[in-house]
Amino acid sequence: MKKEKLVVIGNGMAGARLVEELLARGGAAHFDIVMFGDEPYGNYNRILLSGVLAGTHDPRDIFINPLSWYQEKGVTLHAGVRVERIDGRQKLVHGAGGITEHYDKLVIATGSSAFVPPLVGLKNESGQYKEGVFVFRTLDDCTAITQHAAKAKKAVVIGGGLLGLEAARGLLELGLEVHVVHLKGHLMELQLDAKGGAILQRTLEGMGLHVHLKKNSRELLGHERVNGLLFDDGSSLACDLVVISAGIRPNVELAREAGIHVERGIVVGDDLRAPNEQDIYALGECAQHRGRVYGLVAPLWEQAQVLAERLSGRNPQALYTGSQVSTKLKVMGIELAVMGAQEVTGEQDEEVTYMDATQGIYKKLIIRDQRLVGAILLGDTSSAPNLLSAFGRGTQVPESRSELLFPSMGEASTPSVLQLPDTAQVCNCNGVSKQNILEAVSKGHRTLKKLCDATRAGTGCGSCKKDVQALLENAVGDNSVEDPSAHYYVPGVPLAKAELVAEIKARGLRSVSAVFEALADGREDVASKTGLASLLKTLWGKDYEDERDARFINDRVHANIQRDATFSVIPRIFGGVTSPAQLRQIADVAERHNVKMVKITGGQRIDLLGIPKEKLPEVWRELGMPSGHGYAKSFRTCKTCVGSEFCRYGLGDSTALGIAIEKRFQGLESPHKMKLATAGCPRNCSEATTKDVGAVAIGGDRWEIYVGGAAGSRVRKGDILCVVDSHEDVLKLMGRFMQYYREHGKYLERTHDFVERVGIDKLRRLLVEDEEKLAARLDADIQAAVDAFVDPWEEAMRPHHPSQFTHTLPMESEASGSVARPVTAEA
Amino acid sequence: MQYEQAQSMSVVYNLGLATRVPLGEGRTFTVGERTVAVFRTRSGALLATQAECPHQRGPLADGLLGGNVLVCPLHGYKFDIKTGLAVGHACGSLKTYTVELSDREEILLRVEDS
Numbered sequence: 016m017k018k019e020k021l022v023v024i025g026n027g028m029a030g031a032r033l034v035e036e037l038l039a040r041g042g043a044a045h046f047d048i049v050m051f052g053d054e055p056y057g058n059y060n061r062i063l064l065s066g067v068l069a070g071t072h073d074p075r076d077i078f079i080n081p082l083s084w085y086q087e088k089g090v091t092l093h094a095g096v097r098v099e100r101i102d103g104r105q106k107l108v109h110g111a112g113g114i115t116e117h118y119d120k121l122v123i124a125t126g127s128s129a130f131v132p133p134l135v136g137l138k139n140e141s142g143q144y145k146e147g148v149f150v151f152r153t154l155d156d157c158t159a160i161t162q163h164a165a166k167a168k169k170a171v172v173i174g175g176g177l178l179g180l181e182a183a184r185g186l187l188e189l190g191l192e193v194h195v196v197h198l199k200g201h202l203m204e205l206q207l208d209a210k211g212g213a214i215l216q217r218t219l220e221g222m223g224l225h226v227h228l229k230k231n232s233r234e235l236l237g238h239e240r241v242n243g244l245l246f247d248d249g250s251s252l253a254c255d256l257v258v259i260s261a262g263i264r265p266n267v268e269l270a271r272e273a274g275i276h277v278e279r280g281i282v283v284g285d286d287l288r289a290p291n292e293q294d295i296y297a298l299g300e301c302a303q304h305r306g307r308v309y310g311l312v313a314p315l316w317e318q319a320q321v322l323a324e325r326l327s328g329r330n331p332q333a334l335y336t337g338s339q340v341s342t343k344l345k346v347m348g349i350e351l352a353v354m355g356a357q358e359v360t361g362e363q364d365e366e367v368t369y370m371d372a373t374q375g376i377y378k379k380l381i382i383r384d385q386r387l388v389g390a391i392l393l394g395d396t397s398s399a400p401n402l403l404s405a406f407g408r409g410t411q412v413p414e415s416r417s418e419l420l421f422p423s424m425g426e427a428s429t430p431s432v433l434q435l436p437d438t439a440q441v442c443n444c445n446g447v448s449k450q451n452i453l454e455a456v457s458k459g460h461r462t463l464k465k466l467c468d469a470t471r472a473g474t475g476c477g478s479c480k481k482d483v484q485a486l487l488e489n490a491v492g493d494n495s496v497e498d499p500s501a502h503y504y505v506p507g508v509p510l511a512k513a514e515l516v517a518e519i520k521a522r523g524l525r526s527v528s529a530v531f532e533a534l535a536d537g538r539e540d541v542a543s544k545t546g547l548a549s550l551l552k553t554l555w556g557k558d559y560e561d562e563r564d565a566r567f568i569n570d571r572v573h574a575n576i577q578r579d580a581t582f583s584v585i586p587r588i589f590g591g592v593t594s595p596a597q598l599r600q601i602a603d604v605a606e607r608h609n610v611k612m613v614k615i616t617g618g619q620r621i622d623l624l625g626i627p628k629e630k631l632p633e634v635w636r637e638l639g640m641p642s643g644h645g646y647a648k649s650f651r652t653c654k655t656c657v658g659s660e661f662c663r664y665g666l667g668d669s670t671a672l673g674i675a676i677e678k679r680f681q682g683l684e685s686p687h688k689m690k691l692a693t694a695g696c697p698r699n700c701s702e703a704t705t706k707d708v709g710a711v712a713i714g715g716d717r718w719e720i721y722v723g724g725a726a727g728s729r730v731r732k733g734d735i736l737c738v739v740d741s742h743e744d745v746l747k748l749m750g751r752f753m754q755y756y757r758e759h760g761k762y763l764e765r766t767h768d769f770v771e772r773v774g775i776d777k778l779r780r781l782l783v784e785d786e787e788k789l790a791a792r793l794d795a796d797i798q799a800a801v802d803a804f805v806d807p808w809e810e811a812m813r814p815h816h817p818s819q820f821t822h823t824l825p826m827e828s829e830a831s832g833s834v835a836r837p838v839t840a841e842a
Numbered sequence: 843m844q845y846e847q848a849q850s851m852s853v854v855y856n857l858g859l860a861t862r863v864p865l866g867e868g869r870t871f872t873v874g875e876r877t878v879a880v881f882r883t884r885s886g887a888l889l890a891t892q893a894e895c896p897h898q899r900g901p902l903a904d905g906l907l908g909g910n911v912l913v914c915p916l917h918g919y920k921f922d923i924k925t926g927l928a929v930g931h932a933c934g935s936l937k938t939y940t941v942e943l944s945d946r947e948e949i950l951l952r953v954e955d956s
């Protein structure tokens with residue numbers, strides 16, 4: 016049978032989801048699929064754009080399907096090509112740039128655009144939006160807003176609905192003064208009643224947002240760029256950034272011009288087909304079904320499933336009968352759940368409310384005939400699962416209304432996800448029900464990751480992951496299979512660290528490529544290279560066969576790459592103790608090379624920033640100091656306080672100890688960086704208790720050794736490994752711990768995670784009490800690693816490769832004498 | 843998506859001996875007005891892409907290469923080095939160039955248009 020051609024216009028959440036659902040039903044056997052997307056990307060999760068703006072999500076993390084996905088699946092995607100015309104008679108779709116495709120079946124999924132009210136002064140003379148004026152709908156909008164925000168101070172968001180507030184949150188996070196201007200009497204009037212709106216407003220104002228209600232914007236001020244907003248009442252507001260978020264308009268022009276019946280949206284029946292067209296369908300925000308145009312994702316998931324059932328022939332009779340809209344949202348981080356009616360509609364309705372303005376909590380239920388017909392939960396949505404299921408299934412609600420509002424008060428406390436009915440929705444971002452998850456478990460997806468990948472639950476905002484985990488654990492009980500790959504040392508070699516080490520030793524694998532060859536079927540995996548290099552160096556020391564391409568650039572040139580592709584140079588200053596001569600030397604070098612910035616680091620060193628790659632050897636030579644390893648996954652530095660020699664509180668010589676530590680362990684490779692410190696007394700001026708390894712003097716020559724502390728993205732106080740009574744023993748125990756961490760830490764596992772994983776008790780038994788008689792061997796191995804140390808900056812004299820420090824090679828080749836000139840030119 | 847241009851000139855440049863690029867790594871070359879990152883895989887194959895990452899202009903020649911995947915050194919965005927396609931992000935694809943090894947082990951880079 017010849018395949019039919021399916022053309023999908025719109026590569027947004029609905030269009031791409033339809034194609035996925037279709038492929039999952041074997042649709043590739045029936046159709047050649049062609050997609051047009053106005054945006055030049057694969058498909059991304061639009062819901063998470065607010066996170067991108069707020070900086071909580073990286074743009075690359077919101078992608079559902081990157082461009083390579085389309086290639087893999089054999090779907091032709093015209094990315095960045097806007098469809099200009101549909102010719103229903105000839106069954107052709109005409110895209111920009113003369114791209115034309117014939118279709119047998121056509122699906123329109125063009126979504127909607129931001130509605131922009133007719134403001135005076137919106138555009139500049141060349142017909143563009145004034146500089147600083149944006150809408151908020153696409154990734155490009157997001158990028159443009161972020162870029163402009165970097166040089167702006169005061170932002171106004173026109174529109175106090177969900178999207179407007181999300182935009183406002185992002186701008187607040189970017190550090191701007193933010194004003195929201197709203198036409199209506201309260202915020203989010205589509206979801207909230209007046210009381211709810213007022214409470215939300217109070218909470219938001221507490222977060223620093225300025226809210227202006229009942230304000231009709233009239234004019235954007237400024238010439239080329241916006242500098243203020245003028246209202247109908249004559250008042251005005253100065254600003255240098257404006258986001259217009261006054262609602263959305265379905266994208267229906269294409270359909271309308273093609274003669275397809277359009278009202279507010281493209282009218283479709285329960286079969287999602289345009290009634291007078293044999294082969295044209297529509298879904299998503301551009302479609303109007305039974306009089307409704309939806310503005311949320313949940314309904315379009317259902318539409319995509321129904322249409323995929325029909326088109327794939329799995330169930331040609333499948334019908335879409337509309338969606339019940341209930342939503343759990345986060346508005347600027349405040350939880351909100353709304354479902355059904357917002358206000359009572361007559362005598363028969365009962366209203367139950369609870370309000371705690373100082374806590375920002377508002378709850379309202381509307382009950383009719385003992386059934387829940389509507390609810391608003393703001394600030395505390397703990398009872399939402401309960402209510403959603405009562406609302407969804409239309410069951411009778413308990414007599415005690417407070418039980419409904421406060422689940423923990425009644426007998427029936429919040430049902431955990433386990434108690435919910437199978438139809439209950441667990442993942443709201445992707446519309447995944449409890450049943451979907453249980454089915455996937457029974458099909459063998461028995462690890463959290465596989466389960467999430469298979470159902471997509473947890474892949475949106477991620478807040479339902481713990482529920483998915485609970486369902487998994489409950490369903491498989493003790494048979495839960497742990498994801499073996501979670502234990503691999505590196506992703507590309509299917510072995511946990513201990514087994515990997517055993518294989519490497521048994522087979523004598525001394526280079527990264529030898530490991531790929533022997534243990535990964537010869538498949539080189541980019542994400543595994545640096546981890547293997549670090550492990551091999553630790554295992555073989557000077558017998559390691561060094562392949563430079565397995566190193567991250569920092570470790571190839573022994574400096575830390577900066578955002579402009581220059582490098583930072585941090586010479587070692589042992590224990591943070593320097594001298595006038597050394598300072599003078601550094602100053603001279605910095606001056607001679609016009610160093611862009613000279614900075615004192617948090618680790619008591621001096622950083623020279625902005626050195627071009629070519630200049631690195633010269634700078635090192637002139638400094639005449641060893642590398643401070645401010646770039647490597649290795650021992651970094653040991654910060655010290657003044658200690659007993661000068662400080663009037665000092666109980667121990669923390670500077671001398673710190674210098675000894677740094678001299679001994681400098682440059683020691685490890686699974687992740689190690690930052691150390693010594694403090695001369697428990698006042699802890701050098702913050703030794705929150706370092707990877709730290710020593711604190713407690714008097715009488717005694718030192719507490721702390722391990723697993725952290726004060727980075729996570730803050731953790733280290734655990735006391737032991738108390739020792741000499742500098743020598745501090746060095747010994749620290750070394751023993753470091754060697755054990757080098758051997759057993761996962762790649763990129765900081766000591767704080769490592770110590771928690773292994774447990775401090777076990778570490779004490781192994782390293783201090785020496786229960787398994789490891790200590791002598793660990794001590795010997797760390798000594799060998801210390802002995803093998805070579806200052807990498809010596810490569811200033813003996814480069815590893817002639818172009819090790821070359822950034823840009825000219826075309827001219829000295830090596831061969833042949834010239835980089837055009838050798839042929841063909842027309 | 844890239845479209846073949848119907849009529850284009852192509853010029854081949856000789857960039858000198860392949861050993862100028864260390865095995866498994868990349869180096870940036872200036873070729874006339876443009877910069878190109880040339881990579882040499884461990885198996886000796888040559889590959890070439892535009893020199894700067896479309897994200898924030900990271901120097902791709904300083905990236906890590908493994909299998910078909912090139913990772914930018916600045917923020918870790920990934921690209922399929924053969925097709926130039928973005929892997930898992932939105933920053934667009936890379937322009938790729940045809941590059942070959944001459945009989946005398948030199949790098950021959952083909953550049954479309956003049």
Ligand SMILES: Cc1cc2nc3c(=O)[nH]c(=O)nc-3n(C[C@H](O)[C@H](O)[C@H](O)COP(=O)(O)OP(=O)(O)OC[C@H]3O[C@@H](n4cnc5c(N)ncnc54)[C@H](O)[C@@H]3O)c2cc1C
Nearest residue numbers: 025027028029052053061097098125126299300310311312
């Ligand atoms: C910032 C933001 C936050 C949101 N938060 C939530 C939330 O928390 N919960 C929720 O349920 N919903 C939320 N939404 C709404 C949700 O994103 C939409 O309901 C959903 O994206 C609609 O999907 P769609 O495919 O119909 O439209 P879209 O995702 O807009 O996709 C339509 C695509 O078609 C393309 N297109 C249009 N015309 C053409 C043409 N002529 N030729 C080629 N391509 C064309 C467009 O470029 C676009 O990529 C949010 C929306 C935004 C903007």
Ligand code: SF4
Nearest residue numbers: 656662665695696700
């Ligand atoms: S930690 Fe104690 S010894 Fe060290 S500087 Fe502070 S007060 Fe002085």
Ligand code: FES
Nearest residue numbers: 895897898900914
């Ligand atoms: S510049 Fe390449 S990933 Fe950011």
